[in-house]
Amino acid sequence: MINILWLYDDLLDLYGDSGNLMIIKYYLKQNGIEYKIDKLSISDKLDLSKYDMIYIGPGKIKNLIVASQHFNQYKQQFSEAIEQGKLILISGNAQLLLSRSITTSDNINHLGSGLLEFDAIDNDQVFISDVIAQTNTDPSILIYGFINRTSYILPYSFNRPLLTINKGLSDHLTSYEQGFLINNLFASWLLGPILVKNPQLLRKFLCILTKKDNLMIDDQLSQTAYKLTVDEFK
Amino acid sequence: MRFMLALLLAKILASVGRLTKKGTNLPGDIALKIDKHLLGKITFTGKVIAITGSNGKTSTTNMLTYILKEAGFKVVSNQKGSNLTGGVATTLLSSANLKGRVVADFVILEVDERYSRLIFKDFSADYLLCTNLFRDQLTRNGNVDVIINKLHEAIKPTVSLILNANDPISTNLAPNNKRVYYHLNRSSISSDKPTNITHDAKVCPLCMHRLDYNFYHYNHIGDYYCHHCGYQTPLAKYNADIIDLDAGTFKVNNHLTKTNFKSIFNIINTTAAIATACELGLDIDIVTKIMTNFNIMEQRYHEFLINDRKAMMILSKNQNPVSYDQSIDYLNSIKEPKTVIIVVNNINHTYHKDTTWLYDVSFEKLLGNVANIICCGERAYDLAVRLKLAGFSEETMIIKEKPQMIKNELNDTKGMICFLTELYDAKTVINAVK
Numbered sequence: 001m002i003n004i005l006w007l008y009d010d011l012l013d014l015y016g017d018s019g020n021l022m023i024i025k026y027y028l029k030q031n032g033i034e035y036k037i038d039k040l041s042i043s044d045k046l047d048l049s050k051y052d053m054i055y056i057g058p059g060k061i062k063n064l065i066v067a068s069q070h071f072n073q074y075k076q077q078f079s080e081a082i083e084q085g086k087l088i089l090i091s092g093n094a095q096l097l098l099s100r101s102i103t104t105s106d107n108i109n110h111l112g113s114g115l116l117e118f119d120a121i122d123n124d125q126v127f128i129s130d131v132i133a134q135t136n137t138d139p140s141i142l143i144y145g146f147i148n149r150t151s152y153i154l155p156y157s158f159n160r161p162l163l164t165i166n167k168g169l170s171d172h173l174t175s176y177e178q179g180f181l182i183n184n185l186f187a188s189w190l191l192g193p194i195l196v197k198n199p200q201l202l203r204k205f206l207c208i209l210t211k212k213d214n215l216m217i218d219d220q221l222s223q224t225a226y227k228l229t230v231d232e233f234k
Numbered sequence: 235m236r237f238m239l240a241l242l243l244a245k246i247l248a249s250v251g252r253l254t255k256k257g258t259n260l261p262g263d264i265a266l267k268i269d270k271h272l273l274g275k276i277t278f279t280g281k282v283i284a285i286t287g288s289n290g291k292t293s294t295t296n297m298l299t300y301i302l303k304e305a306g307f308k309v310v311s312n313q314k315g316s317n318l319t320g321g322v323a324t325t326l327l328s329s330a331n332l333k334g335r336v337v338a339d340f341v342i343l344e345v346d347e348r349y350s351r352l353i354f355k356d357f358s359a360d361y362l363l364c365t366n367l368f369r370d371q372l373t374r375n376g377n378v379d380v381i382i383n384k385l386h387e388a389i390k391p392t393v394s395l396i397l398n399a400n401d402p403i404s405t406n407l408a409p410n411n412k413r414v415y416y417h418l419n420r421s422s423i424s425s426d427k428p429t430n431i432t433h434d435a436k437v438c439p440l441c442m443h444r445l446d447y448n449f450y451h452y453n454h455i456g457d458y459y460c461h462h463c464g465y466q467t468p469l470a471k472y473n474a475d476i477i478d479l480d481a482g483t484f485k486v487n488n489h490l491t492k493t494n495f496k497s498i499f500n501i502i503n504t505t506a507a508i509a510t511a512c513e514l515g516l517d518i519d520i521v522t523k524i525m526t527n528f529n530i531m532e533q534r535y536h537e538f539l540i541n542d543r544k545a546m547m548i549l550s551k552n553q554n555p556v557s558y559d560q561s562i563d564y565l566n567s568i569k570e571p572k573t574v575i576i577v578v579n580n581i582n583h584t585y586h587k588d589t590t591w592l593y594d595v596s597f598e599k600l601l602g603n604v605a606n607i608i609c610c611g612e613r614a615y616d617l618a619v620r621l622k623l624a625g626f627s628e629e630t631m632i633i634k635e636k637p638q639m640i641k642n643e644l645n646d647t648k649g650m651i652c653f654l655t656e657l658y659d660a661k662t663v664i665n666a667v668k
Contacts, residue, residue: 009436010436010437010444011436011437011442013433013436014369014372014377015369015372015555015590015591015593015594016590016591016592016593016594017593018431018593018594019590019592019593019623022593022623023623026623041437041443041444042442042443043443043444043462059377060377060378060379061379062379063437063442066442124376124380124383126374126375126376126380128373128584128586128588129586130586130587130588144587146586146587146588146590148372148373148376148588148590150376150377150380191590192588192589192590192593193589193590193593196593196619196620196623197589197616221615221618221619221622221628222619224615225613225615225616225618225619228612228615228635229587229613229616232587232612
């Protein structure tokens with residue numbers, strides 16, 4: 001039985017967030033693997049040791065601040081989960097849960113978990129960008145993703161970035177590295193159905209999640225969709 | 235002086251625009267370039283009512299305008315949906331006399347929620363009706379909170395609000411302003427569980443704990459309560475009860491009325507129009523009787539023939555999943571066999587390749603209701619992947635990126651041809667299959 005936690009599914013549900021778990025469920029079912037998805041939020045006590053995968057999607061900044069107050073209480077558990085190599089996908093502004101601080105447009109500085117040593121600013125300004133990037137798990141894999149954010153990360157020395165950007169923008173005009181890759185923690189500004197749009201990344205996820213590399217994955221449609229998207233950037 | 239020049243020029247341009255049937259925004263846009271504060275210089279003899287919200291603004295504006303005109307009042311409104319700053323300026327300047335005064339009992343302005351703070355920068359509405367707030371065009375709008383902040387800038391403390399009690403988000407707008415609510419009670423098709431993927435009010439807007447629902451009408455529109463802080467559906471002054479959905483009959487505060495567009499969504503909007511008319515001083519008995527004769531012009535649904543085969547255009551709004559869900563519900567209400575052509579291109583105007591919004595639309599509801607499904611447009615394969623995850627087998631789907639390639643495929647499909655597409659793409663795809 002695979003146990004998946006969709007954390008803050010109610011608070012952090014900007015758009016398209018169900019896509020990632022939808023496709024994971026699809027292939028687990030195709031391969032006859034039993035699974036269970038729990039949805040927990042700020043009223044719940046967390047025991048991360050029960051889960052094989054944790055997913056946190058992006059949300060409105062006001063909601064993210066509320067989620068962060070709950071998240072901070074479980075900093076130690078998250079730190080251990082990352083160290084133990086638990087599969088964790090954090091998309092969009094949810095990655096700010098890992099920050100030291102988030103300053104909102106009303107100039108209030110909100111204390112983050114400090115799991116990583118970066119700080120963020122939210123200025124209520126909508127920024128969108130298509131992104132083509134190499135993943136640092138396997139530089140041969142090109143990722144397509146979409147950024148829609150009102151926050152940005154202050155200049156930061158990325159020790160373990162998830163992505164090296166080829167096309168599109170990250171936090172600043174001159175930053176080409178983005179996101180965080182620590183063991184099996186994947187976090188970046190990319191939001192929405194990242195695993196649907198990037199079939200090779202999905203295969204990697206499924207392999208880590210199930211600990212099997214011989215799953216039946218009929219992803220020809222996804223591969224075509226991916227190729228057509230990426231080709232438009234050439 | 236600048237105002238007078240702007241006024242005269244807008245009047246001339248609007249007259250030319252009426253002849254050429256173009257230019258609802260242009261006269262106002264040009265006038266605003268001459269005098270950027272002109273909206274604050276226009277005076278009114280009557281009340282100004284603004285109608286905003288994510289969905290249903292145009293039809294609700296048309297309904298309220300109809301009620302007031304039928305009741306014998308002189309009404310000025312921007313009924314054609316020209317709801318941006320330029321469109322509102324055009325409406326007001328072309329209706330004003332040479333002193334810049336709009337002589338009418340009521341001015342009804344459909345207002346784009348994103349532009350509301352700009353439109354009401356220099357003047358204020360007396361009443362503001364907000365139909366609902368949903369996630370909508372997030373590549374443009376960011377998120378619902380960004381829109382709420384803009385609305386809060388637009389709503390002056392003196393504005394009386396008319397709000398949808400079934401919507402936990404818009405109910406909470408400008409909490410210190412005077413307000414009344416309208417509400418649709420539980421109907422035979424209400425659900426105890428969410429019926430769509432998109433649900434923008436899973437948490438209480440006050441305390442952020444999970445919000446519970448007594449029932450759902452559609453998406454997050456329903457009847458709700460928060461166990462943690464007590465936030466709940468407010469007591470409404472105007473309560474609607476459906477009598478017979480198939481006949482389109484319903485009562486508002488026990489006064490029978492009727493609509494020819496028989497959807498829950500439209501019944502709630504009709505209740506909004508009735509509630510607003512009553513707040514403006516009309517008698518509910520008269521208002522509900524007038525509404526019985528109103529024929530909604532649903533421009534989103536257009537029936538025609540393609541080579542002697544019945545076809546229907548169902549205009550849908552990409553990136554507006556609640557509106558898209560309603561198009562799917564409408565499609566499912568067509569009981570005959572049908573082939574659906576869905577067009578998904580890159581994001582309009584910005585050309586981003588994002589298809590995130592597809593995962594907020596409940597395509598699952600189409601399962602078992604369509605004979606064939608054709609995926610078309612630049613993102614046709616992304617759509618096919620979404621439909622596959624919704625449960626459609628690859629064999630039931632035809633995937634053609636270019637509309638010109640659909641025509642031959644149609645010979646092998648069954649039933650009425652239904653186009654599910656945005657307005658921008660409609661003409662291209664219809665011409666391609668003719």
